[in-house]
Amino acid sequence: MVFDPRTLDQPKDISAYRDQRYQGSVRDQEVALRTSCTLYVGNLSYYTKEDQVYELFGRAGDVRRVIMGLDRFKKTPCGFCFVEYYTREDAELALQNISNTRMDDRVIRADWDAGFVEGRQYGRGKHGGQVRDEYRKDYDPERGGYNRAIAQKSKNYWENRRRRHASVLGQISIQSRQSHCFYYIFSKL
Amino acid sequence: MSRRRQNDDEDETQTKRRRGAPLISDVEKKLQEVIGKVGEKVCTNSRTLETKISKSQSTGSSITMNLEKLTEFLTDDLDKYRTSIIDIVAGCAIYLPNRVTVYTTLVGLLNAKNFNFGGEVVEKLIAEQQDLLTKQKYQEAQNVAIFLCDLGNSGVLTAQSIGEYLESFISAAFEENMPQVRNDYYIQTVLRCLPWIGKELTEKSPEQMENIVEAVGKYLELRNKNHVTLLQVWSSTDQEQEDYLESLSAQIEQLRALNWTENHIPRYYKDFEAILADALQHNLPSFASPDHTSDMIYPYPLVVFRLFQDSDCSSFSDKPLPGGHSIDRFLFEGEISWIIEKNQFNRKSCARELLAFAEENPSVPIGFLIFETIFGQMLRLPHAPYPAIFHCSLVLELLKLKPDDYPSILVQTVEVIYRRADSMQPICLDRMVDWFSFHLSNFQYRYTWPDWKDCLTKDAYSGSQIFLREVIEKCRRLGSYEKIIAALPSDFVKIHPCSPDVRYLIDEEDTALVQRAETFTQMFQERQPAEAFLNELKSAEGSEELPYNINEFGLFVMVMLKMASKTFSHNFSALFRYQATLKTVCDASEQYQEKLLETLFSCWKSNQQMLMILTDKLLKMQVIDCSAVVAWLFDEKMWAEHNRQWLFEVLNQALEKLTRQINVVEKDIKELTERVENKGTDDVKEEEMEAEEEKNEKLKQDVDDLENHKEKLERMVTFQKGLFNDFLIAFVEEIKIAGANTSEMDGSGDTAGRQSPKFQWLKGRFCHVLLAHAETLLKHSSSIAEEVFTEGADPSVTECFNQFQSLRF
Numbered sequence: 001m002v003f004d005p006r007t008l009d010q011p012k013d014i015s016a017y018r019d020q021r022y023q024g025s026v027r028d029q030e031v032a033l034r035t036s037c038t039l040y041v042g043n044l045s046y047y048t049k050e051d052q053v054y055e056l057f058g059r060a061g062d063v064r065r066v067i068m069g070l071d072r073f074k075k076t077p078c079g080f081c082f083v084e085y086y087t088r089e090d091a092e093l094a095l096q097n098i099s100n101t102r103m104d105d106r107v108i109r110a111d112w113d114a115g116f117v118e119g120r121q122y123g124r125g126k127h128g129g130q131v132r133d134e135y136r137k138d139y140d141p142e143r144g145g146y147n148r149a150i151a152q153k154s155k156n157y158w159e160n161r162r163r164r165h166a167s168v169l170g171q172i173s174i175q176s177r178q179s180h181c182f183y184y185i186f187s188k189l
Numbered sequence: 190m191s192r193r194r195q196n197d198d199e200d201e202t203q204t205k206r207r208r209g210a211p212l213i214s215d216v217e218k219k220l221q222e223v224i225g226k227v228g229e230k231v232c233t234n235s236r237t238l239e240t241k242i243s244k245s246q247s248t249g250s251s252i253t254m255n256l257e258k259l260t261e262f263l264t265d266d267l268d269k270y271r272t273s274i275i276d277i278v279a280g281c282a283i284y285l286p287n288r289v290t291v292y293t294t295l296v297g298l299l300n301a302k303n304f305n306f307g308g309e310v311v312e313k314l315i316a317e318q319q320d321l322l323t324k325q326k327y328q329e330a331q332n333v334a335i336f337l338c339d340l341g342n343s344g345v346l347t348a349q350s351i352g353e354y355l356e357s358f359i360s361a362a363f364e365e366n367m368p369q370v371r372n373d374y375y376i377q378t379v380l381r382c383l384p385w386i387g388k389e390l391t392e393k394s395p396e397q398m399e400n401i402v403e404a405v406g407k408y409l410e411l412r413n414k415n416h417v418t419l420l421q422v423w424s425s426t427d428q429e430q431e432d433y434l435e436s437l438s439a440q441i442e443q444l445r446a447l448n449w450t451e452n453h454i455p456r457y458y459k460d461f462e463a464i465l466a467d468a469l470q471h472n473l474p475s476f477a478s479p480d481h482t483s484d485m486i487y488p489y490p491l492v493v494f495r496l497f498q499d500s501d502c503s504s505f506s507d508k509p510l511p512g513g514h515s516i517d518r519f520l521f522e523g524e525i526s527w528i529i530e531k532n533q534f535n536r537k538s539c540a541r542e543l544l545a546f547a548e549e550n551p552s553v554p555i556g557f558l559i560f561e562t563i564f565g566q567m568l569r570l571p572h573a574p575y576p577a578i579f580h581c582s583l584v585l586e587l588l589k590l591k592p593d594d595y596p597s598i599l600v601q602t603v604e605v606i607y608r609r610a611d612s613m614q615p616i617c618l619d620r621m622v623d624w625f626s627f628h629l630s631n632f633q634y635r636y637t638w639p640d641w642k643d644c645l646t647k648d649a650y651s652g653s654q655i656f657l658r659e660v661i662e663k664c665r666r667l668g669s670y671e672k673i674i675a676a677l678p679s680d681f682v683k684i685h686p687c688s689p690d691v692r693y694l695i696d697e698e699d700t701a702l703v704q705r706a707e708t709f710t711q712m713f714q715e716r717q718p719a720e721a722f723l724n725e726l727k728s729a730e731g732s733e734e735l736p737y738n739i740n741e742f743g744l745f746v747m748v749m750l751k752m753a754s755k756t757f758s759h760n761f762s763a764l765f766r767y768q769a770t771l772k773t774v775c776d777a778s779e780q781y782q783e784k785l786l787e788t789l790f791s792c793w794k795s796n797q798q799m800l801m802i803l804t805d806k807l808l809k810m811q812v813i814d815c816s817a818v819v820a821w822l823f824d825e826k827m828w829a830e831h832n833r834q835w836l837f838e839v840l841n842q843a844l845e846k847l848t849r850q851i852n853v854v855e856k857d858i859k860e861l862t863e864r865v866e867n868k869g870t871d872d873v874k875e876e877e878m879e880a881e882e883e884k885n886e887k888l889k890q891d892v893d894d895l896e897n898h899k900e901k902l903e904r905m906v907t908f909q910k911g912l913f914n915d916f917l918i919a920f921v922e923e924i925k926i927a928g929a930n931t932s933e934m935d936g937s938g939d940t941a942g943r944q945s946p947k948f949q950w951l952k953g954r955f956c957h958v959l960l961a962h963a964e965t966l967l968k969h970s971s972s973i974a975e976e977v978f979t980e981g982a983d984p985s986v987t988e989c990f991n992q993f994q995s996l997r998f
Contacts, residue, residue, distance in 0.1 A: 002317060003280035005225035006531055050756045051798060055666040059578045059627065062805075065761070096534060097582040102631040104668065 014112050021124075022114060032114035037064070037085045039095060040113040042132075044069075044079045045104045045142035056103055057083045061090025067121050073128035079143050080130060082116045106142065216266075217273050223262070224277045227255050227295065228288035252291060253460045260298040267303055275306075279313045282336040283321070283329050287527040287546075289336055289385070294457040297343025301468035307345045308471050311337065315474065322479045327488050328530070331378050334358075337473060338386040343458040344465035348389050350472040352397030355379050355390075359404045361478035369413055369998045370487040373434055375478070376408055380437050384520060387441070388449035402445065405438055415995035419956060420492045420570045424612040424949075428498065428513060433491035440516040451516055453524075453550065486964070489572075489996055494565035496605055497557050505597055506554045521553065525562040529583075533575050540586035556598050559587070564602060567624060568617045571960035571996070577620060581627045607641060610652040615950060616957035618656055619834055626663030634664050634676035645683055650832050650946035658684045659834045665689070666798050687795035691754035693747065694791065705741060709748040719769035726774065737774050739784055745770075746788040754792075757802060764806060771812045782817040790821075797835035804839050808846065816912050818843045823919045831923075832947075837954060841961050847909055848965050854902045861895040910969050913962075917977045920958070924951045925983045943985065955986055959993045967997045 014033050022029045041053070053066045062085065069080035085091040091112075099110035123129040129144070136147040145151065263274060281292050300307030314333050321330040341351045362375040379401060383390075390398045414432055421430040444451060458465055495518075499510045511517035528546055532539030547555035567573055567580045588595050606613075606621055613621070629636060644653035664673045665686050674685060695706055712721065726745060728738035753763035764771070775781045786804070793799040807813045821827065822840050830836050865888065927948045942948065959966055966973065974994070978987050 001276070002283060002313075003221055003225075003277045004284050005221070005277070005281050006284050006534075008222060008225045049669070050758060052667060052669070054757060054802065055663075055798060056627075056630075059581070059623070060576070066757070068758075093576055093578060097536060097576075097578045101582055101585060105633055 017111055019114065023117070029114055033112045035088065036112060036115050037088050037091045038113040038115050039083045039085075039091055039110045040080065041083055041099075041108055041110045042080045042130075043106055043108050044077070044081060045106055046077050046079055046144060047142060048077070048104045050081075052103060053081055053083060057094055057098060060085075060094035060098055062086045067116055069123060069130070070121055071128040072122040072124075078123045078129040079133070082113055082120070083110075084116060104142070216270065220266075220270060220273055221277055223259060224274070224295075225281060225285075227259050228252065228285065228291040252455075253457060256291065256294055256298065256457060256461075259295065260302070263299060264302050267299065267306060271306070271309070275310055275313050278310055279317055282314060283317060283332055285531060286332040286335065287524055287531065289332075289339055290342075290455055290457050293336060293339040293343045293345070294461065296340060297345050297458055297465050297468065298461060300343075300345045301464050304469050307340075307468075311340065311346065311471055311473060319477075319479060325485060325487075327374055331374075331381060334378050334476075335382050335385055338382040340473075341386050341389050342456065343461075344468040344470060346473045347470045348386075348393035349397070350474075351386055352390055352394040352401070354473045354476050355382060355401055356397060356404075357475040357477070359401060359408075361476070362408060363404070364478070367481055368487065370490060370996070371481060371485070372408070373412075373490060374487055376405060377434055377437070379405065380434070380441050381523070383441050384444065384449070384451060384516065385454065387445060391445070391449065398445075402442070405441075409435055409438055413995055413998060415992050416490050417492060419960070419989065419992040419996070420490065422492075422494065422568045422570070422614060422617050423609050424614070426609055426612065428495045430492045430494065433493050436493045436514070437519060440514065440519050444516045451520065453517060453520060489570075489963075491569070494561070494568065496561040496564055496602060501601055501605070502554050502557045502598075505594070505601075508552060508554045510554055510557060517553075518558070521550075521555070521558050522562050522565070525555075525559055526566070529562070529566070529575075533579060536579065536582045536586045539583055540590050543587065544590055556591070556595055557601075560584075560595075560598050560602050564606075567620055570614070570616065571963045573620070577623060578627075581624050584624070584628065585631055607653060607656065610644075610656045611647075611946075613652050613656075614956060615652075615655075615837075615953040616960055618652055619659075619837070619957075622656060622659040622663055622834060626660050626667060629660070629664055630667040634668060634673055636676075638676070638681065639678050642678075642680065645681070648946040650950040652946075652950075654684070655832060655834075655950070658686075662686050662797065662834070689796035689799070691751055691792055691796070692794060693751045695744075695747075702744065705744055706748055709745055710752070713748065713752050719767050722767065722770045723773055726770075734778060735780065736777055737781065739780060742774055742781055743784045743788045746785055747792060750789065750792045757799075760799075760803060761806060764803075764810065764812075768810055768812065771807075772810070775812050779817060782813045783821060785813060786817065786821040790827075797833070801835055801839050801842070805842060808843060815843050815847050816908075816915070819912060819916045823916060823923070828923060831954070832950060837957060841958070844913075844958075844962055844965075847905075847912070848962065851902065851905050851909065854898055854905065858895065858898045858902060861891055861898060865891050865895060909965070910972060913966065913969065914973060914976050917958075917973060920951075920955055921977060921982050921986055924948065924955060924986055925981070927951050928983050928985075943983075952986060952989065956989050956993070959990070963993075963996065966993070970994050970997070 018029065024032075039057075041057075044053075050066050050068055053068075054063055057063055057066070064084045064086050066084075067082040068077050069082075070076060071078040083091075083094070085094070095110050095112070098108075100107055102108070123131075123133075125131045125134050127134065133143060133147050136143075137150075139146050146154070267274065278292060278296060281288065285292070296307060296310050300310075314337060318330050318333040318337075321327075321333065337346070337354065338351055340346045341348050358375045358379045362372040364372075383401075387398070390401075412434075414435075417430075417432050418424075423430065493513075495513045497510060498513065502510050511521065524546065525543065528542050529539060532542060543559050547559065563580055563583060566575065567577065573580070584599065588599065603625065610618060610621075641653070641657055644651065644657055647654050649655075661673060661677065661681075661684060664676075670686070670688055677685070696702060708725070709722075712725070722745060723737075726737045726741055728736065728741075749763050749767065750760070753759040771785070775785060785807070789803055789807075790800065793803070804813075804818060808815065808818065819840065822836055827836065927945070928943045930942065930945075970993075974990070978990055
């Protein structure tokens with residue numbers, strides 16, 4: 001066997017991410033990841049539909065099924081999906097060529113998945129969506145705006161503030177309270 | 190318990206295997222890296238080589254220095270790691286053709302120090318070349334030939350023996366009763382080698398050079414060129430699309446006239462002339478062509494693909510584009526293809542290396558040539574060399590790395606494609622639609638759409654309008670209906686896609702029908718089992734032939750599709766839940782299959798993606814069979830859809846699947862045959878524990894299996910043949926009618942008959958089907974010629990088929 005120098009540039013190895021809730025031994029997981037025909041696809045917009053995923057990932061080969069990730073409580077899409085192919089080669093092709101391109105104007109990311117198991121379609125975050133949406137700091141309108149934690153915090157903040165103001169304002173005349181309210185609203189815009 | 194036991198056993202074998210596997214030593218790994226990367230501009234292994242190349246040095250000299258150091262480094266280890274080094278160098282010769290001169294120089298330098306080494310490398314390469322040819326890896330085998338020839342420049346081989354080597358290729362091409370594609374390959378190999386070694390040969394062995402050139406000329410004269418029209422991307426262009434071999438030969442002739450002065454092969458051995466001149470040279474043995482067998486598939490003939498002329502790029506750069514017929518254009522194209530070939534699994538490194546190549550050649554607008562080569566590959570007939578999605582993402586990657594220059598080149602490319610769309614073959618137009626829609630989906634569907642307004646007034650079968658319409662359709666699927674409509678100018682209404690919703694058409698006044706539909710709806714809601722529906726569909730006056738009420742079956746399907754219309758997942762689960770109903774009914778008669786497909790079409794007429802995916806699913810579930818799909822698509826009722834892409838996608842997918850199934854059976858047969866034949870030798874290796882009886886049992890099982898598989902294969906092949914014949918007959922008939930039609934009523938506009946865009950388009954689609962299934966159809970071509978192309982067939986379609994047949998000759 002002669003040496004194929006092209007392999008120098010292609011780390012055939014899989015990424016370092018491991019699903020922490022994988023049911024099975026570490027070795028099973030490694031084997032599954034190296035033989036599976038399933039991809040995890042992340043950073044989707046909440047508004048991306050299943051048929052778009054079929055269309056895009058169908059470009060790399062025959063798709064067996066697509067499983068949309070759902071919010072555990074609301075049962076609405078929460079920004080990820082699994083794409084299962086019939087062959088490993090097709091999945092590899094998709095990983096090489098579709099990962100890091102755009103869908104609905106978002107750079108989507110794909111990685112190997114050990115295979116879909118019922119229950120995995122649900123978000124694992126406290127709020128029902130994906131965990132990463134709880135750490136995100138930016139405002140992302142296609143993934144529900146600010147992350148849930150910030151959203152919750154700011155909601156609490158405004159509520160407290162309203163309450164505090166209400167108690168203070170209780171001592172002020174109605175007329176001035178109205179003007180104060182206007183001031184209060186406009187100053188925050 | 191048994192399970193755990195099994196696991197343990199597995200563990201053991203795994204560890205055993207791991208222990209037993211020949212581990213690559215660290216030294217070897219280092220060698221691989223050092224040798225494999227020596228041709229790269231910035232040497233990543235500078236630490237190992239102890240060379241810190243300062244950036245100020247030019248590329249040429251840095252590689253020269255790399256080579257010097259590497260030679261020094263390897264000379265010490267040459268005896269100890271000889272086989273490994275030879276294997277690695279051979280690998281680089283086969284797989285890194287874009288670095289050929291780097292490695293021939295290296296072999297030359299090592300040969301100068303150690304005479305035997307050069308001989309052993311040559312020996313190894315010759316063995317590898319034979320092996321590659323028997324494995325039908327023609328491209329790689331050609332790389333080896335170029336490498337061997339270039340060894341003549343680095344003082345390893347004598348010019349005389351290289352001349353003989355090339356002559357033996359020529360005589361292989363002149364063997365009698367061989368397919369032309371095989372001979373073409375040998376001639377092409379000789380021509381591809383000449384830019385490297387031509388000068389040396391002319392100087393040192395002029396007689397042989399004369400012989401070679403003369404023989405090639407003679408060969409080309411006798412050659413059949415029927416295939417050229419079929420393989421041309423456009424039926425008419427301002428740039429010629431000549432036969433590749435002929436064009437290449439003309440280039441070489443011209444190059445010879447210029448005494449082989451080209452200006453881009455980086456000849457690193459020139460820097461070491463003194464050392465190399467003193468080396469002892471070997472003789473290259475002649476080439477022996479492997480025996481030809483009927484199952485060998487040689488590379489298809491090629492036509493030259495040119496997208497740009499100098500005028501196209503003059504507004505972007507002041508550097509002149511090498512002329513369409515100059516050898517430089519050919520060599521650049523070849524080199525770009527090599528870089529793509531090497532990086533076909535990694536779009537990022539591919540784009541990076543292409544750009545590095547562009548930087549190495551600042552005097553030429555390489556960007557244009559990169560795009561030309563990529564699109565040439567995408568549009569190559571019959572098949573593109575790489576999966577379409579790779580080319581798509583490669584283009585994106587290039588734009589990402591060069592956001593200032595490359596987008597404008599791409600715009601230029603798209604313009605050329607659109608401008609020539611009317612004469613583009615449908616199979617190529619489809620590929621462009623797929624690429625461009627993917628591309629736009631990465632750029633928010635923004636394009637200067639109004640520029641393409643002119644095609645709206647053209648014929649519905651004109652290439653440019655079809656291109657635009659299908660691009661919009663595919664964009665809709667990748668994004669959404671609303672998004673693409675918003676991106677289009679308002680006067681594009683004429684070709685807006687329909688809103689992709691389910692169509693549920695029931696005659697409200699037919700109360701009986703409405704009531705039945707309600708019954709079905711309720712049954713679905715109650716989640717009644719599949720059998721309940723079967724009973725419900727049983728017809729009272731049911732004959733043996735049609736035991737179920739066919740109209741009610743249609744209604745059942747319609748209600749089901751309506752209720753499952755929300756997503757693909759809903760559809761799939763409905764199909765699986767009622768698979769038994771569908772399959773039992775459809776197995777009863779073909780008419781039910783027909784009804785099923787008709788109903789599917791009427792419900793999802795405006796959502797082609799749904800049609801495609803559901804048809805595919807039904808085929809996979811074996812509810813319907815391939816022949817029903819083909820009959821449905823080519824029924825007269827569907828003719829109106831024949832200017833749409835989806836129909837041919839469904840068709841080709843269905844036919845492709847059948848071929849793939851046949852291939853699987855063929856592969857099984859091959860394996861079984863091998864197992865049965867090798868039984869004797871296998872026994873020795875097998876564990877002694879196994880009883881003799883058991884072995885015999887196994888053998889018997891294999892023999893039986895083989896028999897069954899062979900029967901199955903025969904059945905499938907007969908079915909496939911029949912299917913293709915029936916379908917081609919239907920298609921030829923349709924084209925004939927389109928050609929004979931002189932009325933303007935069918936939308937063919939002012940031009941009637943064979944000049945009409947409709948006729949041309951259908952004829953192109955016919956070629957599309959031939960090319961898409963070339964391997965299968967070429968196998969059955971004689972029976973097709975007999976059964977399909979009877980006297981009645983349209984002569985221009987028969988002509989296409991004749992051109993197609995010559996792809997194999």
